[in-house]
Amino acid sequence: MTPMNGATGGTSARKVWILALAIAAFLALYTVAWFFGADRLKGYVRHRLSDASVAVACTGLEVRGFPFRIGVFCDAVGIDDKRTGTSASFGALRSAAQVYRPGHAVMELDGPALVRVSPDIALTADWNLMQASAVAGTVGLERASIASNGLKGTFTADMGETKLAFLARHGETHLRANGEALDAALSLDGLELTAADTVVPKADVIVDMTIADAAGWLQDGPPINAPRRTKGDIRNLRVDFGNGNSAAVSGNFAIDDEGLLSGKFQLEISGIDALRDAVAQAFPEIADTASSIADTIRGLSGGKNARVKLRANDGVLYLGLIPIATIAAL
Template sequence: MTENKADSKMRKRSSPMRKFWLLVAVIVLLAGGLCGAWYYGANRLEREIASLKQRLTDEGVAADCEGQEIRGFPFRLGVFCDTFFYADPVNGVTVSGNAIRSAAQLYRPGHVVSETDGPLKVSAPGLVPLLLDWEKLRSSVRVSMSGLRRTSLVAENISVSADDLGLVDLLGTMRGLQMHLLAGDENGNGEPQDLVASAAIDGWQIDDGGTGQIEPVDFSLLVTVRDGLALAVSGQDPLTVLRSQGGEADLAGIEFSTGDGGRLRASGPLQLGRNGKLSGELELDLDDPQKLVDYAASVFPPAREMLGNVASYLEAFSANTGGRTQVRGLKLTLRDNKVLLGFIELAELPRFY
């Protein structure tokens, strides 16, 4: 009887100890598994980067991430570079920049965020070499089993300059920039086909040498490109596809506004033909269109004469509200690059290709 009571007391004392050591064992196993998963992921990431570099080299493209390190242990996994460059001599494109820091949570590897230090040098055919700099630039990419879901870029206090043989000439600045690409509606197979693109520029200031003649403007865009995502991931040349079958887009809104109250907003369906000409129906809203003409003339003086007739046409469709000239719901027709207001041809756009 006495021995049974002693055994019972020993079991009661040892039960919490067993639970404690069991918990310790579980923690050790989880920590070991986490460490193993991180190092496996880091090794896999390094192999993928090396494979990508080799594929680019085989295509005649030079690309490197100097000072490359895989960091973030134990919960994050990311690539850090001191500098990077990309050079495609066949197409004449070169890009080089400073440090990149990227990371993804180990339990969410499909969501990658990154931060890049300026400046960025860009050279491409038909463009003067550009130097882009910023205060902050962050980006993110989110993918799923069906492919790309979203990619975003947000930057603050950007400057754009021409860099001609080391002689830097400021072209303009922006207080803020946002660009987003999203997978559109999914088809019956659960795979998105369309591409939704949005952009916003806050305080775009074209450099005027400090004269103050050109005011800052804001710009925004939201458009859905039919089968745009499917085309982007297909590896086909977009220009070849457009020339063979054309393209369609639904312009939800494109807006341009000046600091003194001028505003233009357009929306509607657009079609780009195989001949490189644009057709569609646009609905326009305008506030103080003369201020838009004034802005265009401050950037390009001959624009005043070119747009003067258009502004006079708009007077017939305007209303004065609170001292502001407003035009609402104006219908424009695009027919093979010709811009028509009713039966009046306002302008003709150049061919896209």
């Protein structure tokens, strides 16, 4: 019995050693593969940044995440698009993807941000937290999402004559390719706008729409002339001021080469008088126009809540056959 037990013990020991060697070999190969892939990714990112039509700078570029993740890290990010005269700078960037799912990446971007569009448009922004995620398939980026907390900033134009300050408690943007179209959804909670010395009442904003033939925007960004030459469907554009006062628009739209809006829409308003007073308080210069439009809508709907059809034709907004407003070129 003793020789047999010794043979059995020796066989078991060899199996344990073989298993241990196999595990060690796998870990060694995995480590080599990870660092090789990280080096290739770093080289790929550098090549894409230098070869892109839009110059992108990633200060302090590193690839981290071993052993189970892999991601690109930058101390600061800069963008320079000479085609449009646009430049932008941001804080640190951190990204990560699981090694078994490299097509799904999550990112975190620090502020502050400064965006300039020559000759006289500037946007400054900062936030408490900004995170993004992106999913890429065999044909490129398929969907992307951005979420922010405590977003605030200012927008200036016309050599500082136009100044708009904004603040949003929470915001989300979701983009998804839908065939040749692009589905876009946006929400802003607690949006506060201040134009010059005028404070617009705080509101929650929701936008849900589809832009035709715009799936490529996920890869290359919108064209220089956007939103001109675009068309699509607005499923829901809602501004909620609280206390049951809100306005919502849905319908199809088209914007021509000159930036003039055309389309057919349905407008739903809850609390016409409250919305009229809010607009008049925020923009006294159009108080009479707001009152006239409110009276017309109330007359057609018969109450403080309304549901009416609107039509836009080359930038002129009609309620039935009555022109009620002119929309500036977009």
